[in-house]
Amino acid sequence: MTAMQHVSLGAHYAVHLPAPDDFAVWRDRARGLVQCDVPPDRVSWVEPGGTGDLFAAEGPSRSEKRLPVPPADAPPVRASKRFLELARHAALHSDPARFGLLYRVLWRLQRNPGLMEDKADPEVRRIEELAKSVRRDAHKMHAFVRFREVEEEDGTPHFVAWFEPDHHIVRAEAAFFMRRFANMRWSILTPRGSIHWDGETMREGPPARRSDAPGGDPVEDLWRSYYASIFNPARLKVGAMLSEMPKKYWKNLPEAALIPQLIAGAQAREARMVASGSLDMGERPSTLEGVGTAIHACRNCPIGELDNRAVMGEGPLGAPLMIVGEQPGDQEDRTGRPFVGPAGQLLDDYLSRAGIDRSAAYVTNAVKHFKFVWKGKHRLHQSPGAKEIDTCRWWLEAERTIVKPRLVLALGASAARGLLGKTVSITRVRGSPTALDDGTELWVTAHPSYLLRLEGEAREEQARLFAADLAAVRERLAELAG
Amino acid sequence: MPQQTLRQKLEILADAAKYDASCASSGTAKKNSLGGKGVGSTEGMGICHAYAPDGRCISLLKILLTNHCIFDCHYCINRKSSNVARARFTPQEVVDLTLSFYRRNYIEGLFLSSGIVKSANHTMEQLVEVARILREEHDFRGYIHLKTIPEADAEIIHEAGLYADRVSINVELPTDTGLTRLAPDKNARQIEGAMGRTKERILTAKDERKRFRHAPRFAPAGQSTQMIVGADDANDAAIIGKASRLYDNFGLRRVYYSAFSPIPDASAVLPLKRPPLLREHRLYQSDWLMRFYGFAPQEVADAAGADGNLPLDIDPKLAWALKFRESFPVDVNRAPRELLLRVPGLGTKAVARILASRRHRRLRLDDVARLTASLAKVRPFICTVDWRPTFLTDRADLRGLLTPKSEQLELF
Ligand code: SF4
Numbered sequence: 001m002t003a004m005q006h007v008s009l010g011a012h013y014a015v016h017l018p019a020p021d022d023f024a025v026w027r028d029r030a031r032g033l034v035q036c037d038v039p040p041d042r043v044s045w046v047e048p049g050g051t052g053d054l055f056a057a058e059g060p061s062r063s064e065k066r067l068p069v070p071p072a073d074a075p076p077v078r079a080s081k082r083f084l085e086l087a088r089h090a091a092l093h094s095d096p097a098r099f100g101l102l103y104r105v106l107w108r109l110q111r112n113p114g115l116m117e118d119k120a121d122p123e124v125r126r127i128e129e130l131a132k133s134v135r136r137d138a139h140k141m142h143a144f145v146r147f148r149e150v151e152e153e154d155g156t157p158h159f160v161a162w163f164e165p166d167h168h169i170v171r172a173e174a175a176f177f178m179r180r181f182a183n184m185r186w187s188i189l190t191p192r193g194s195i196h197w198d199g200e201t202m203r204e205g206p207p208a209r210r211s212d213a214p215g216g217d218p219v220e221d222l223w224r225s226y227y228a229s230i231f232n233p234a235r236l237k238v239g240a241m242l243s244e245m246p247k248k249y250w251k252n253l254p255e256a257a258l259i260p261q262l263i264a265g266a267q268a269r270e271a272r273m274v275a276s277g278s279l280d281m282g283e284r285p286s287t288l289e290g291v292g293t294a295i296h297a298c299r300n301c302p303i304g305e306l307d308n309r310a311v312m313g314e315g316p317l318g319a320p321l322m323i324v325g326e327q328p329g330d331q332e333d334r335t336g337r338p339f340v341g342p343a344g345q346l347l348d349d350y351l352s353r354a355g356i357d358r359s360a361a362y363v364t365n366a367v368k369h370f371k372f373v374w375k376g377k378h379r380l381h382q383s384p385g386a387k388e389i390d391t392c393r394w395w396l397e398a399e400r401t402i403v404k405p406r407l408v409l410a411l412g413a414s415a416a417r418g419l420l421g422k423t424v425s426i427t428r429v430r431g432s433p434t435a436l437d438d439g440t441e442l443w444v445t446a447h448p449s450y451l452l453r454l455e456g457e458a459r460e461e462q463a464r465l466f467a468a469d470l471a472a473v474r475e476r477l478a479e480l481a482g
Numbered sequence: 483m484p485q486q487t488l489r490q491k492l493e494i495l496a497d498a499a500k501y502d503a504s505c506a507s508s509g510t511a512k513k514n515s516l517g518g519k520g521v522g523s524t525e526g527m528g529i530c531h532a533y534a535p536d537g538r539c540i541s542l543l544k545i546l547l548t549n550h551c552i553f554d555c556h557y558c559i560n561r562k563s564s565n566v567a568r569a570r571f572t573p574q575e576v577v578d579l580t581l582s583f584y585r586r587n588y589i590e591g592l593f594l595s596s597g598i599v600k601s602a603n604h605t606m607e608q609l610v611e612v613a614r615i616l617r618e619e620h621d622f623r624g625y626i627h628l629k630t631i632p633e634a635d636a637e638i639i640h641e642a643g644l645y646a647d648r649v650s651i652n653v654e655l656p657t658d659t660g661l662t663r664l665a666p667d668k669n670a671r672q673i674e675g676a677m678g679r680t681k682e683r684i685l686t687a688k689d690e691r692k693r694f695r696h697a698p699r700f701a702p703a704g705q706s707t708q709m710i711v712g713a714d715d716a717n718d719a720a721i722i723g724k725a726s727r728l729y730d731n732f733g734l735r736r737v738y739y740s741a742f743s744p745i746p747d748a749s750a751v752l753p754l755k756r757p758p759l760l761r762e763h764r765l766y767q768s769d770w771l772m773r774f775y776g777f778a779p780q781e782v783a784d785a786a787g788a789d790g791n792l793p794l795d796i797d798p799k800l801a802w803a804l805k806f807r808e809s810f811p812v813d814v815n816r817a818p819r820e821l822l823l824r825v826p827g828l829g830t831k832a833v834a835r836i837l838a839s840r841r842h843r844r845l846r847l848d849d850v851a852r853l854t855a856s857l858a859k860v861r862p863f864i865c866t867v868d869w870r871p872t873f874l875t876d877r878a879d880l881r882g883l884l885t886p887k888s889e890q891l892e893l894f
Pocket of ligand 1: 295298300302304310367368369388391392395
């Protein structure tokens with residue numbers, strides 16, 4: 001470089017800054033030096049404890065004294081807003097070369113006022129980079145300071161944190177914490193100095209050591225529980241986490257100690273989540289035969305574990321009408337065919353009276369296995385639960401997708417739930433269609449076994465309603481066929 | 483049932499909240515605790531205080547008030563017919579947790595949502611009560627996001643917006659048929675009605691603030707929503723269309739996409755394996771294209787394949803560029819901002835830098851390299867003083883050249 005020549009040609013100056021983050025002093029000295037026309041390669045900038053460069057070795061007081069005094073009529077020094085904004089941040093960077101760089105650019109700005117807009121200029125880029133990493137460091141401080149509560153002698157709580165910043169940001173960021181925790185007493189200790197707020201005034205203190213800060217806080221246990229629970233093991237993305245929360249910060253974050261075990265356990269946890277719940281049934285069969293085979297093997301709900309066999313629906317492909325009952329009963333389970341027991345016979349009766357041809361319809365159940373309890377030698381029918389119906393809906397929907405009926409008739413609340421996914425009141429929905437998600441009409445009526453349980457007038461009344469519902473369905477079918 | 487400890491409740495109710503994608507705590511009115519009695523500040527930018535191993539930011543205490551629910555939505559782990567462990571916080575417990583986490587600088591505030599207990603109104607009142615205690619009794623000035631329940635009375639939802647920085651109403655599923663099928667207790671009209679009312683109130687409050695300095699603020703960080711992706715068969719084009727209609731009609735701040743995730747005790751109506759997480763990422767990218775890059779929804783949809791889904795191996799902007807090669811190369815020394823924004827690999831910042839720099843010099847490839855993150859990605863689509871792609875955009879294998887090599891395993 002040419003620095004050595006300049007020493008012989010002209011004076012060289014060393015500026016000693018009182019603190020590594022003292023932008024105001026740098027600005028004042030830089031202004032004077034520019035006004036005295038001192039080129040950048042004849043100034044070195046020295047921060048406390050720093051060696052600056054070769055020339056700083058001459059000793060602080062001597063070189064500082066020699067700083068030239070600008071003439072009274074020296075033209076003002078100019079810098080763009082953008083420069084000032086970036087320089088304020090860049091000056092806090094720990095790079096010892098930062099003040100020299102800032103001075104060089106300030107110098108160049110006097111000749112080229114638009115310099116800061118030339119983003120492709122390497123020195124401009126460098127200042128931007130410095131400012132950016134300082135802002136990032138400040139942001140990480142806002143994020144990763146973790147206070148621990150200690151009790152002062154007078155019983156008031158005092159919140160103390162230990163933080164290790166990369167740059168000289170502590171004083172500059174004090175205001176952020178003051179605005180946020182204005183009514184708390186707190187201290188932030190760092191190897192670059194500490195700050196203390198007592199609710200009214202801010203005090204600065206010397207650099208601290210980690211052991212000066214408290215070692216724990218009972219609330220950290222709760223915080224760790226939260227951290228471990230809010231994380232979704234099905235979405236492990238360690239790289240994304242590391243880029244935002246690099247490992248160098250981990251040692252001061254109480255929750256970070258959990259990370260290795262959370263990651264290690266994630267796959268197992270996801271597997272458990274899937275196994276305990278979302279049943280992986282693979283592809284849904286696309287033929288009725290396929291569904292028939294699959295339901296025999298199905299153990300997706302506890303009913304499948306009982307001593308029974310699955311009962312498949314019956315009827316032609318493309319049947320305009322699909323009739324859905326609740327579940328197979330004792331006789332259906334023995335014969336393997338839907339609606340052959342007492343309720344089935346009653347249904348046949350009503351269908352033929354209403355003029356509906358059962359053999360042209362597809363008849364099936366919401367639940368494919370017979371749910372029962374043993375009573376002596378008899379198997380006693382038990383209604384399926386909402387969850388069992390929802391589970392079995394998988395198969396019912398498969399049948400509906402394959403058969404593609406124009407109209408579905410649900411017999412009873414369980415059947416309605418199997419199609420709608422929610423429980424509806426039969427009195428409220430009967431008599432008019434409800435649209436299924438693909439627009440198919442769903443008609444809901446009572447289950448014939450309900451009629452079997454009634455007597456006298458009540459039975460007559462229900463029988464009339466049932467017949468009326470079937471008549472309406474027949475009419476609607478005729479219209480649809482229309 | 484034995485009494486649950488606070489910690490057990492926290493575990494259950496945070497676990498139940500982990501499927502919600504939204505987390506942001508930004509964009510609200512600035513406030514701080516100077517001159518007050520409590521703690522808290524918001525300065526425009528939200529702060530992520532931690533990151534979970536799933537890569538997501540933790541900026542708020544995100545919990546449910548309770549995971550008991552009278553509804554039975556099939557994609558939801560809290561639905562009535564699910565067998566999960568249940569718990570319930572009192573409003574005071576949530577307040578205490580929020581404050582003790584906040585005072586230790588773990589969080590920016592609270593994101594509270596809830597299963598529906600007793601009735602929508604009752605639940606909404608409890609949510610509002612938490613916010614009221616925080617704001618009025620503790621003078622809490624941090625961020626509050628309340629999930630509102632569209633089935634609740636408009637008046638209670640209104641009150642929520644007076645305490646909260648942000649309110650959100652989930653649309654849940656991209657299509658109405660998906661909603662009817664998977665969330666039979668919910669109603670699309672009702673959801674959109676509530677969104678529309680919230681929008682009106684946000685606008686009215688803004689207007690009043692202009693006239694009267696002390697007019698109450700109403701959800702200054704606006705409203706957002708979440709859509710579950712992959713639980714029904716809606717494709718990306720349909721999802722993008724839905725999102726853009728929501729932005730237009732309801733002035734939403736954000737639409738969040740949450741890849742349907744395998745949940746314990748799922749309903750069998752959800753046959754699907756989990757959709758690739760990458761799909762969610764591509765949807766966010768397409769969202770950015772619309773919000774910051776001037777793409778029309780239809781243009782983003784054009785980037786999708788024949789099945790209406792965005793490619794997973796490349797980002798949607800590159801997919802668009804490869805499909806509309808005739809728009810390239812773009813001359814970085816002359817092209818207007820809108821065209822520069824279309825160049826794959828040029829972000830809004832890089833474009834701003836290019837526009838500023840070219841007033842001072844005619845850009846060469848070297849200069850562009852300094853202004854962008856990855857020259858390799860940009861090069862085939864631009865020309866500079868010293869560079870013009872030699873029909874590279876015509877090469878049939880361009881996609882192969884630009885497709886990132888298969889992803890590295892995330893070692894730890
Ligand atoms: S009742 Fe249905 S879901 Fe349950 S095991 Fe049988 S076929 Fe499977």
